[in-house]
Amino acid sequence: MSIVLGIESSCDETAAALVTDGRVILAQRIASQDEAHRPYGGVVPEIAARAHAERIAPLIEATLADAGMTLDQVDAIAATAGPGLIGGVMVGLVTAKALAMATDKPLIAVNHLEGHALSPRLADASLEYPYLLLLVSGGHCQILLVEGVGRFRRIGTTIDDALGEAFDKSAKVLGLGYPGGPALERLALQGDARKVPLPRPLKGSEEPHFSFAGLKSAVLRAKQSGEYADADIAASFQQAAIDCLIDRTRRALAKAGPVNALVVAGGVAANKAIRGALETLAEAHSLPFIAPPLALCTDNAAMIAWAGVERFERGQSDPLDVAARPRWPL
Numbered sequence: 001m002s003i004v005l006g007i008e009s010s011c012d013e014t015a016a017a018l019v020t021d022g023r024v025i026l027a028q029r030i031a032s033q034d035e036a037h038r039p040y041g042g043v044v045p046e047i048a049a050r051a052h053a054e055r056i057a058p059l060i061e062a063t064l065a066d067a068g069m070t071l072d073q074v075d076a077i078a079a080t081a082g083p084g085l086i087g088g089v090m091v092g093l094v095t096a097k098a099l100a101m102a103t104d105k106p107l108i109a110v111n112h113l114e115g116h117a118l119s120p121r122l123a124d125a126s127l128e129y130p131y132l133l134l135l136v137s138g139g140h141c142q143i144l145l146v147e148g149v150g151r152f153r154r155i156g157t158t159i160d161d162a163l164g165e166a167f168d169k170s171a172k173v174l175g176l177g178y179p180g181g182p183a184l185e186r187l188a189l190q191g192d193a194r195k196v197p198l199p200r201p202l203k204g205s206e207e208p209h210f211s212f213a214g215l216k217s218a219v220l221r222a223k224q225s226g227e228y229a230d231a232d233i234a235a236s237f238q239q240a241a242i243d244c245l246i247d248r249t250r251r252a253l254a255k256a257g258p259v260n261a262l263v264v265a266g267g268v269a270a271n272k273a274i275r276g277a278l279e280t281l282a283e284a285h286s287l288p289f290i291a292p293p294l295a296l297c298t299d300n301a302a303m304i305a306w307a308g309v310e311r312f313e314r315g316q317s318d319p320l321d322v323a324a325r326p327r328w329p330l
């Protein structure tokens, strides 16, 4: 059995996890910084980097203690090396390098997006490559064909905002606080999605890309007009977003060729209406629909440890001078 320690610090979650090649999460801890960033309505990079630096060492110690282990029992150390806020990424990667050096264990530099992309295989042993992955969060909005470890084809991406960002910005317009996605979903339940006419950017276009900036601006105009109830704006926004998402994903399925499953990951995968719509789409294509448990969908370290497991099993590791990369497309 091999055990990998995973470290994640690319955005506003400091996280550590211990995962085995048998898909067992021995322990995992996440320290969220939502409280620290809330007054600013978004993640402030300097605050994030400082918080990561303060928390990471005790967090790793606590994670090892939770599993009743010492670092000697770990086979490899994996950390997010990008993409993300560079200050935070550096904190996690430098910590991993120090631990790898001190214990003479292999270091595995993980692309955060690869962590998201492979995490469904941690949750579901039956999931085989290739699969189509919809990665939708505050920072990511992509459709990827996942063909294997390190083998991805980006089928679609956003030309402006990420979907979670559109939820958060629309929620802010409606005075729902940060991060506003979950609050907007709750408010939408009380509204009528037919009340507010909103655009469906890029719907029907050939390439399966996304655009949400126009939708967000239309939400702002609807709010400022004073003509609509907030709940109706929320419901109409969510429906417009779903219409775009389903249209674009359908297009991506047509472009990708045969796949074994339709998979969703990222924080927006928490949205029940979105999950339901994707499930219906998958059924129409006779594909299994896989949505990993929420704790694996949002930023976490188990997914980084798991990507580390997949790489470690294939004999892959990285030199100790591997660089942190703020941008690192798959």
Ligand code: KG4
Binding pocket: 011, 136, 137, 138, 139, 140, 163, 164, 165, 167, 168, 179, 180, 181, 182, 185, 266, 267, 268, 269, 270, 271, 272, 297, 298, 299
């Ligand atoms: O994956 P995540 O925790 O962090 C990154 O952005 O990488 O995703 C957070 C995003 C936020 O934009 C949040 O508003 C959105 O996911 N989100 C939701 C819901 N829950 C979280 N968006 C819509 N509906 C939800 N229920």
Ligand code: ZN
Binding pocket: 112, 116, 137, 139, 140, 298, 299
């Ligand atoms: Zn992420």
